[in-house]
Amino acid sequence: MSSLISDDGTRLAVRERGNAAGPTVVCVHGFPDSSALWDGVVRELAADFRVVTFDLRGAGQSDRPKATRAYRLERLAEDLKAVGVKEDVHIIAHDWGSVAVWHALANGLRAASFTSISGPDLGRAREWMRSHRLHRQSLKSSYLLFFQIPYAAEVVSRIGLLRLAVDLIDPSHRGHPVSHEDVKHGLKLYRANLFAGHRAAGALATPVQVIAPTRDRFVGVEMQTIADGQVHTVAEGHWVPLTNPRFVADRARAFIGGIMSCAT
Numbered sequence: 001m002s003s004l005i006s007d008d009g010t011r012l013a014v015r016e017r018g019n020a021a022g023p024t025v026v027c028v029h030g031f032p033d034s035s036a037l038w039d040g041v042v043r044e045l046a047a048d049f050r051v052v053t054f055d056l057r058g059a060g061q062s063d064r065p066k067a068t069r070a071y072r073l074e075r076l077a078e079d080l081k082a083v084g085v086k087e088d089v090h091i092i093a094h095d096w097g098s099v100a101v102w103h104a105l106a107n108g109l110r111a112a113s114f115t116s117i118s119g120p121d122l123g124r125a126r127e128w129m130r131s132h133r134l135h136r137q138s139l140k141s142s143y144l145l146f147f148q149i150p151y152a153a154e155v156v157s158r159i160g161l162l163r164l165a166v167d168l169i170d171p172s173h174r175g176h177p178v179s180h181e182d183v184k185h186g187l188k189l190y191r192a193n194l195f196a197g198h199r200a201a202g203a204l205a206t207p208v209q210v211i212a213p214t215r216d217r218f219v220g221v222e223m224q225t226i227a228d229g230q231v232h233t234v235a236e237g238h239w240v241p242l243t244n245p246r247f248v249a250d251r252a253r254a255f256i257g258g259i260m261s262c263a264t
Contacts, residue, residue, distance in 0.1 A: 001061060004054075006082040008075060013061035014054040014083055018046035023112075023256065026052045026085055030095020030119060031186040032166075032178050034060030037094065040245030041252075048253065049090075054083050056097065058185030071188040072196065073122070077104035088112050090256050092248065094241055095119045095219075096189050105204050113259050114204075115252045117211045118219045118238050122193065125223050154184050170217040172237025209255045211248060213240045230255070 003011050015035060025045060027038040035053035042051045055062040057079060058071060065071070077100065085091060087110040093101045098119025105114060106121070158180055167174045208229035212221040213236040225231050232251055236244050 004082050006057070006075070007078045008065075008070065010057050010065055010070070010075075010079070011063045012054050012057065012079055012082060014052060016050065016052050017042050018049050018051040020050050022049040023090060023260070024052060024084070024088070025049045025090045025092060025252070025256070026054075026080070026083060028080070028091065028093035028097030028101060029053075029056060029059070030093075030097045030099070031189055032059075032183045033095070033176075034179070034182060036060070037176075037239070037241050038092075041092065041241050041248050044246050044249030045253065049256075052083060054079075056100075056186075058188060059179075059182045064181065064185045068188045068192045071185075071192040073100055073103040073193055074107075076100035077107060077109060080104050080109060085109060085111055090252070091115065092252050093117065093119060095238070096186075099193075105206050111206045113256055114206050114208045115211060115248075115255060116208060116224070117240060117248065118213060118216055118224070120219065120224050121226075124226075154187065170215075170237045170239070172213075172215070172239040172243045176239070176242055207255075207259055209251065211240065211251055213237055 001013050001015050004014050005011055013035070027035070027041065029035055029037040035055050038053045042053065045051050056076070058064045080101065085104075089111055090113045091101055091111050092115040094117040096119060098116040099122050101114055101116065102119070102121035105111065162183065163178050208226065210224050210226060210229060210231045212224045212231055212233050214221055214233050215236055216238040218238050221233055234240060234244065234247055236247070241248050
């Protein structure tokens with residue numbers, strides 16, 4: 001594990017594995033995880049790709065800024081630049097990692113490809129929710145309001161009930177370690193961004209595919225469906241990188257291979 005410094009001085013813990021001569025893939029995790037989320041996917045990709053994983057600010061071994069504003073999507077976009085995302089780099093992202101990548105790509109960042117898992121563009125998601133007010137996704141997303149209450153989720157996390165609730169709602173995370181400190185600081189992602197008024201991303205220059213788990217109890221398939229990219233469903237829960245890393249790796253490998261073959 002090494003470290004890099006983002007533009008605001010936040011230290012990010014970074015790990016590089018796999019084939020140093022292969023194309024670069026950067027994996028971006030979400031809440032309430034660390035980069036350990038990707039260990040299974042990395043094992044599947046390591047023979048062919050140079051795989052870079054890193055702990056988001058507030059998670060794992062990276063710095064944990066105290067200010068909520070330090071977790072805005074604009075800051076996470078700068079973190080992506082710090083870890084080396086550029087035009088020849090492929091991205092696989094999950095949950096808030098995907099949300100951050102959508103924002104970054106819509107605001108000038110370039111990448112070779114983007115595989116998004118259970119993390120929609122925040123602006124599009126808001127528009128979709130407004131036009132589907134009575135949809136079951138509204139119930140799935142009700143926890144977002146609870147996360148806005150100061151200290152409430154932190155207390156629930158401290159006594160272990162948040163982990164219990166997550167495991168009951170979507171068992172795909174069961175058995176994967178969760179740090180209370182990661183939860184405490186990761187909640188700032190919700191508080192800094194959910195009501196920040198982000199606009200929906202337009203068509204991206206970067207090719208996009210979506211992996212949408214049909215058993216995801218937090219983000220429905222419908223809210224992830226996009227007109228300008230491929231959507232692949234899989235009968236898994238929200239944390240498909242944990243439960244079926246081979247599927248994630250195979251879809252990413254096929255997508256990246258198709259893009260590279262078109263470029264030659």
